[in-house]
Amino acid sequence: MNIKSILVQEGKFSPTTKPHNLPIFATSSFNFEHIDQGINIFEGNEEGHVYGRYGNPTIETVAEKIAQLECYDIEEEGFGIMVSSGMSAISTLLFALLKQGDTILTQANLYGGTTELLRKFITKLGVKIEFIDFASKDLIETRVKNDKSIKLIYCESPANPSLACVDLQYISDLCQKNDILSVIDNTFPTPYLQRPFNFGIDFIIHSTTKYINGHGNSIAGVVIGKNRDYYQTLLDAMKLIGTNCNPFDAWLVNSGMKTLALRMDAHSSNALEIACRLFKHEEIAVVNYPFLPSHRDYEIASKQMQAGGGMLSFELKGGIERAIRFMNAIQMSSLAPTLGDVDTLILHPASMSHRNIERNVRYENGITDGLIRMSVGIEHIEDIFLDIEKAIEKSK
Numbered sequence: 001m002n003i004k005s006i007l008v009q010e011g012k013f014s015p016t017t018k019p020h021n022l023p024i025f026a027t028s029s030f031n032f033e034h035i036d037q038g039i040n041i042f043e044g045n046e047e048g049h050v051y052g053r054y055g056n057p058t059i060e061t062v063a064e065k066i067a068q069l070e071c072y073d074i075e076e077e078g079f080g081i082m083v084s085s086g087m088s089a090i091s092t093l094l095f096a097l098l099k100q101g102d103t104i105l106t107q108a109n110l111y112g113g114t115t116e117l118l119r120k121f122i123t124k125l126g127v128k129i130e131f132i133d134f135a136s137k138d139l140i141e142t143r144v145k146n147d148k149s150i151k152l153i154y155c156e157s158p159a160n161p162s163l164a165c166v167d168l169q170y171i172s173d174l175c176q177k178n179d180i181l182s183v184i185d186n187t188f189p190t191p192y193l194q195r196p197f198n199f200g201i202d203f204i205i206h207s208t209t210k211y212i213n214g215h216g217n218s219i220a221g222v223v224i225g226k227n228r229d230y231y232q233t234l235l236d237a238m239k240l241i242g243t244n245c246n247p248f249d250a251w252l253v254n255s256g257m258k259t260l261a262l263r264m265d266a267h268s269s270n271a272l273e274i275a276c277r278l279f280k281h282e283e284i285a286v287v288n289y290p291f292l293p294s295h296r297d298y299e300i301a302s303k304q305m306q307a308g309g310g311m312l313s314f315e316l317k318g319g320i321e322r323a324i325r326f327m328n329a330i331q332m333s334s335l336a337p338t339l340g341d342v343d344t345l346i347l348h349p350a351s352m353s354h355r356n357i358e359r360n361v362r363y364e365n366g367i368t369d370g371l372i373r374m375s376v377g378i379e380h381i382e383d384i385f386l387d388i389e390k391a392i393e394k395s396k
């Protein structure tokens with residue numbers, strides 16, 4: 001072979017022993033041994049990878065592991081499909097399951113991006129969206145009874161950033177009785193703290209960008225189903241919309257996920273301690289944390305979560321001006337528009353995650369101009385609290 005051809009051809013790849021860590025398959029396509037094999041795989045008569053947008057061993061390994069976590073205590077094996085972000089997970093799922101004329105019933109206090117996606121784009125498909133207060137079972141039941149076009153109930157629990165919780169057993173019972181699909185965004189608690197399939201929920205989505213990765217170096221998401229009858233439809237939606245994850249981000253999720261249990265324990269104990277201290281603090285007007293007995297949904301949270309997780313939100317006495325002074329005075333923690341990393345992060349929902357939600361809707365859901373969201377990290381508790389204490393003093 002000419003030297004130019006040797007350069008262009010792939011080198012000889014013949015691994016002897018198995019790699020201890022998951023390899024990154026950085027390839028857009030896979031070779032067939034012969035044309036019959038290619039045809040067989042395309043026709044579904046033989047297993048095999050063909051093209052990176054359809055599937056990739058790195059990505060599938062990680063997706064299956066997250067599905068295994070979510071299905072930890074149910075009989076069904078379930079399935080997982082990794083996609084390019086949490087938003088991809090939501091859009092792929094809705095695109096796959098709904099059709100023109102269907103209605104989604106959902107809570108008014110979702111992550112701002114989800115509300116925007118539903119309003120701006122899902123409605124364009126001819127799907128109606130009903131945003132209601134999920135704290136009211138009467139309201140949910142009335143809507144379900146009066147609107148037979150409701151095909152899917154979408155919830156987020158705990159919700160971002162109010163930490164409001166939805167009674168998952170109640171939602172799934174209602175859905176089963178009325179032939180409605182139930183979906184939950186389980187990003188905040190992760191399968192380590194809350195496993196919605198135990199309560200009968202049909203589908204789970206995650207932004208793995210957050211706690212599952214945990215290190216703030218990957219953007220990805222996953223759709224998990226427990227009934228394999230839906231697998232092909234969801235896989236087709238991922239392939240054809242092109243919401244596939246990339247192998248490097250999936251690999252980073254896999255690396256981070258190994259310490260999920262240790263991290264979630266540390267996040268939860270630090271966040272509970274910070275929430276308790278803030279609750280007693282004379283300069284604090286409101287604290288939202290699901291495992292704080294004063295929280296509106298404390299009972300629901302205690303019933304369905306193992307611990308409260310790392311997210312909380314609070315308001316200082318003094319409104320938006322004080323909140324801005326506080327955020328500027330924070331030293332150790334970072335002001336960054338994400339959550340779930342190992343280090344403590346602070347965000348201002350009114351101007352960031354919920355900037356495109358009308359003020360009155362935000363206020364109805366406790367997302368005031370002065371609300372501060374904190375993703376409590378796993379640093380030493382006293383360092384996190386000292387940073388907060390100093391910023392509270394400075395913001396007076």
Ligand SMILES: Cc1ncc(COP(=O)(O)O)c(C=O)c1O
Nearest residue numbers: 085086087111160187207209220
């Ligand atoms: C609860 C929740 N779901 C979904 C998303 C979207 O995730 P991603 O940024 O990975 O698309 C976010 C982002 O902040 C979120 O907080």
